[in-house]
Every structure is written in C-alpha cells, then in structure tokens.
Amino acid sequence: MKKTTNYLILVAVSCVMIACSKNEHSPVANNISLHFNNTFKNNTIVLGGANSVDASSNISDSAQVHHLSELKYVVSNIRLVKADGTEVPYNVNDLDKGATVVNQAKPASLDYVLTNIPVGKYRQLKFGLGVKQEINTLDQVRFPAFYAAAGANDTDMMWQWATGYRFTKIEGFFGSENKAFQVHTGSTLNGEGGKPETYTQGVDAYRDITLDLTAAAVVGNNAPKITVKADFDKLLSGQTKVILTAKNAITPSLHSSMAAMEVFVNNIGGNGKENKSGMFSVERVEND
Amino acid sequence: MKTVLWVLTALLIAMSCSKREGNESINNPEISLEIPAEFPALNSSVAQNRPTIYGVELGEKLFHEKRFSGNNTISCASCHNPALAFSDGKQQAVGIYGRTGFRNTPAIQNMAFMKFYNWDGNILQLEKQPLVPIITHEEMNSSILEVIGKIAGDADYKKLFQKAFGDASITADRIYRSIAQYEYTLISANSKYDRVKRNEGDQFTAEEARGYATFKSKCASCHSTALFTDQSFRNVGFPLNPNAEEAGRGRVTGRPADQMAFRVPSLRNAMYTAPYGSFGQFPTLRSVLDYFDKGVLDAENLDPILKENGNRIPLTAQEKLDIIAFIETLSDPTFIGK
Numbered sequence: 162m163k164k165t166t167n168y169l170i171l172v173a174v175s176c177v178m179i180a181c182s183k184n185e186h187s188p189v190a191n192n193i194s195l196h197f198n199n200t201f202k203n204n205t206i207v208l209g210g211a212n213s214v215d216a217s218s219n220i221s222d223s224a225q226v227h228h229l230s231e232l233k234y235v236v237s238n239i240r241l242v243k244a245d246g247t248e249v250p251y252n253v254n255d256l257d258k259g260a261t262v263v264n265q266a267k268p269a270s271l272d273y274v275l276t277n278i279p280v281g282k283y284r285q286l287k288f289g290l291g292v293k294q295e296i297n298t299l300d301q302v303r304f305p306a307f308y309a310a311a312g313a314n315d316t317d318m319m320w321q322w323a324t325g326y327r328f329t330k331i332e333g334f335f336g337s338e339n340k341a342f343q344v345h346t347g348s349t350l351n352g353e354g355g356k357p358e359t360y361t362q363g364v365d366a367y368r369d370i371t372l373d374l375t376a377a378a379v380v381g382n383n384a385p386k387i388t389v390k391a392d393f394d395k396l397l398s399g400q401t402k403v404i405l406t407a408k409n410a411i412t413p414s415l416h417s418s419m420a421a422m423e424v425f426v427n428n429i430g431g432n433g434k435e436n437k438s439g440m441f442s443v444e445r446v447e448n449d
Numbered sequence: 450m451k452t453v454l455w456v457l458t459a460l461l462i463a464m465s466c467s468k469r470e471g472n473e474s475i476n477n478p479e480i481s482l483e484i485p486a487e488f489p490a491l492n493s494s495v496a497q498n499r500p501t502i503y504g505v506e507l508g509e510k511l512f513h514e515k516r517f518s519g520n521n522t523i524s525c526a527s528c529h530n531p532a533l534a535f536s537d538g539k540q541q542a543v544g545i546y547g548r549t550g551f552r553n554t555p556a557i558q559n560m561a562f563m564k565f566y567n568w569d570g571n572i573l574q575l576e577k578q579p580l581v582p583i584i585t586h587e588e589m590n591s592s593i594l595e596v597i598g599k600i601a602g603d604a605d606y607k608k609l610f611q612k613a614f615g616d617a618s619i620t621a622d623r624i625y626r627s628i629a630q631y632e633y634t635l636i637s638a639n640s641k642y643d644r645v646k647r648n649e650g651d652q653f654t655a656e657e658a659r660g661y662a663t664f665k666s667k668c669a670s671c672h673s674t675a676l677f678t679d680q681s682f683r684n685v686g687f688p689l690n691p692n693a694e695e696a697g698r699g700r701v702t703g704r705p706a707d708q709m710a711f712r713v714p715s716l717r718n719a720m721y722t723a724p725y726g727s728f729g730q731f732p733t734l735r736s737v738l739d740y741f742d743k744g745v746l747d748a749e750n751l752d753p754i755l756k757e758n759g760n761r762i763p764l765t766a767q768e769k770l771d772i773i774a775f776i777e778t779l780s781d782p783t784f785i786g787k
Contacts (some may be wrong), residue, residue, distance in 0.1 A: 348572065
C-alpha cells in the first residue's frame, strides 16, 4: 500500500512538472487585454461638469464647443480574427463572461482582459457596440452579473421600458452657455432575436465593429495588449455633421424622436454597411 | 456490484415513470376563450400560451402579489384596479414610494385581441410585459430574481406552479406566462351595447341612438371595430406631456411620422377609466370632446383626418351629450365585478 502511495505521488509530481514545463515553452492559450482610449482627436478625454475647468473641451466641425460629463458604452460579442481568417469568438453568447460596460469615470473599466485566447497571430478585432438582439432582453436569470453591472445606480445602462440595455450613454454640455445635452442609444426591436426578417418594429442601435490591427497581436508566451481608440470628436463631426440644438440635444426625447438617435448611432458605431468602425480604431498593439 | 447497479437503474426508471404519471394525473384543462361575435382575431401569441384553469388561477394570484415590488407594497392590481376596468383613476401611474410614472395607466381588457400593448405599442406579446413594471424605478423597483426569491418558499405558490406547469419550479418564464394567461381571460363584451347588438331585448334610448349615429360619423374612423379602437397610432394634437422622455410611438419606431402618436384607446368601459389621454390630460369625457371641438395642437404629423377638418372635430353641445350617453352603453358592469 505504501509503495502504491509512493508511486502515486511520483506520478502526480511528474505530471505537475510536465504541465509546468509545457506552459513555459509552448502555451496553448494566453490573455489579450483590450484598453479603451476615449479621446477627442488624439487627447484622452477628461470628464467634467457644466463649469468644469479641467474637462477636455472640443470644437466640432460646425464650430460648436462641447465637453462631456458622462461617457459609457457596452462592448460585447468580441471576436478575434487570425491571420488565416479563422474567427475566434470570445463568449459571444454569454454577457457575464463576454460583455463589459466601458465607463470613462471608472478607470478600471477601460481595460478588459480576454482570457484563454488560443495561441496564434491575430490581425483583426471585431466587437459589438451594444448587445446583439438575441440576448438583449434584460434576462437577469441568464446573465446575473452583467445585469447587475449594467443596472447599478452609477452605471444605469438599461432601458427598462424596452427591456433592453442602453448601448451608449453620453452626456455633456455645449455652446457658450454650457447647455446640457445627452445622447442615449439602444434598440427597440421586436421580433425573434437574430432573425431580422421577423423584426416587426423598432430601431436597431446595435453595431458590429470591425477593426484591423496595426500589427499582428501574437498570443503565445506573451499576452498582447490592444489599445482601441474611440474618438468622440466624431460624435458631432463623423459621417454626419451634427449641430446640437434644442431639438436634438436630448436624444431620444419628445423633441427628437429616434431619428436623431440613428444619426448619433451611425457616427459612433458606423452605419453597419460600408462603415464598420464609426469612431473606433486600433491605436496600437503591444506584444511584449 | 453489477446487480446493484441494475437494480438501482430499474428503480430510477420506475420512479421517473411514476413521477410522470403523477404529473399527468393533475387535471389542468385549457379554458376555451369565448370569442365574442365581431371581435377581431386573437393575437397569435395566445396559441403559444393557451390559458389553463390553474395557469389563470396562478396568474391572478401573481397579479395581486405585492412582493413583486422592492418594498412589498405594489402589485399589478395596485395600478390595474379591477373595479376601474383595471385602470387607476389617476392622471399618471403612481408606483413604489409614491413615485409617479409619466403616462396614464391603460385599462386591461380584451388583451387577447390586441396586436399592440401600451400607449406606444412597444410590446407585441403580452408575455413580454410583466418584466417591465417589475424592474422600472417608478413602478415596482425590483428584479425578477428578487421576486422569485421572495415567493420561492411559499407553499401555496409551489402547489399552484405544480398544478399549472406540472412541477413546482418557479421560473421567470412561468411567471410571465401565467400572468398573460390571466389577462387573456379578461374579456369585456357584456355591455348594453353588446346586448343591443345581440338582440337580447335591450334597446338604445333616443339619446343613445342619436349618440351612436354621431359616433359613427365623427369618432368611428379611429374608434372602430368591436374593440372600439382600430389599434392604429395617431398624433391627434393633444396637449403635450412635459416629460422629456415622451416621444409617443416615435420612441419605439424611430419614425418622425410617429412622433407623439399614441395608440387609439378602446372606449369600452371608458366610464370607469377617467382621466383620459396618455398622461391623463382630460378629467372627463366631456373635456375630451370639448377639446376636439375647440381645435387641437397642430403638428407636422397631425392625423390627416384632423388636418382635413381644420384640426378639429366640430360638435354641438347636444352631440356631445349624445356621444357620452352612447359611450355609457359600452360599460360592462359584470366585467368590473358590479
């Protein structure tokens, strides 16, 4: 019996050793960390209240001065594309494990670590701005962690009335009088999730973003870091030039309906057709 | 050892069989919905969620369940009061901690025949509605897991879920489905108007008959069908809700044409559902008619029928009295339990 035990210990120890040595030399997977750099052009945004002196100020193409007090968006449905075109999905149907709220007011939320990414060279990053329709149902039973994170009082990324998540929540002040503006976006679709032919009514505010990496992200012994830039200059100066007025400054609302919302959604996340990046781009890839 | 395993397996099979038989022995027949003559077709969701005896019993109990709210004070019935045709008599709904919502509580009646729910028609299947008040800050301010947690230990509920769904497990989906089943059974079609139409001996008074004639010429383009709504969404130029979140159906569809358009409300049981309008702008039916007569707010997407008529529906004082007398014939005392 004692002999058997000794053998067992020997086997166990060698297994551990083999496992360790394997990790050191040829891992099968590693992390990729995403960093979200929210900017006006090339400068990282500093948030601030109406009369803040520290807040980053920006001037739109239509010469409208503005700054932001709140900047949040949901990232989900993350996929990494290998050099050979293979797509590696990252918990795309699990909001608890594959979705996050980027919140400029919470520095920790600007980094999101993708774990257990298979070794390989990656050339493209895809993600959803917002939550795809199939799982955009505020299903607390299925995704309690994301539900809690998005619903927290200081995050407030839900549209209860539409039983869906807010996809973006951007608020700030514009013009010489520092008038308040807010842009909230989310989907109001009805129909079977994932089957656009069944959508009977509503607005689709989800956007699929595709970004080419500036250099291959090489997952191996090292865990690459990809910095994604979101240039909020494009909120007002993107595909469509927007001048904030009393009519659209609060969107959606009694003044603006959702027609204005779609303009903002397209400026933020592209129109989902030929423009699949909106205000997003990859700033750099660090492999070491 | 092998024999033991076989015996265990056999036992397990036997147990699972007997359990299944046990479930089958619960008699939970479907309720056949009596579809009144002239009523439109059922919402297609009803076929996927046919009301059953115990499903409806459970749904009714849940409808009156105050533990749906964060502090156990508000049930569905708090705002949808059966005695007021499931409305609340208030301008805007009042929920938990006295918080006020931004719209008038809609009545619940003949839901099985509706294609759209709520003032803006954002919900198309009744099963998808119960979650909204549960999680809304101004209504119940809770969450579905919180609700399930509160009622999970309740023996009465366990029994009812068992009877309604075959086992005692309390799930979100079953809560939504049973409440919808209950609401599907809330059919109002026993008013004086219905009895007159069915030739059951009742007759309109002279005033009601005049009112009906005027109604047909001046109201029935929108308040049509046996539901007294064509279920369309229209901007009729009513006073605007000052709440910045209000965009009417525009909030749902994103179409400028739907901005400040609201669902044409059914007029059945209207005598019980004052005040009127999407945020209770009008205290009485008379005030609604006076407003239409005087002229409505202009808007780019104002309903074409109003535009063609100079933004108003001209009505004499007598016509107004007559129309109201007619609308009174749409009251169904049996529906509200009187």
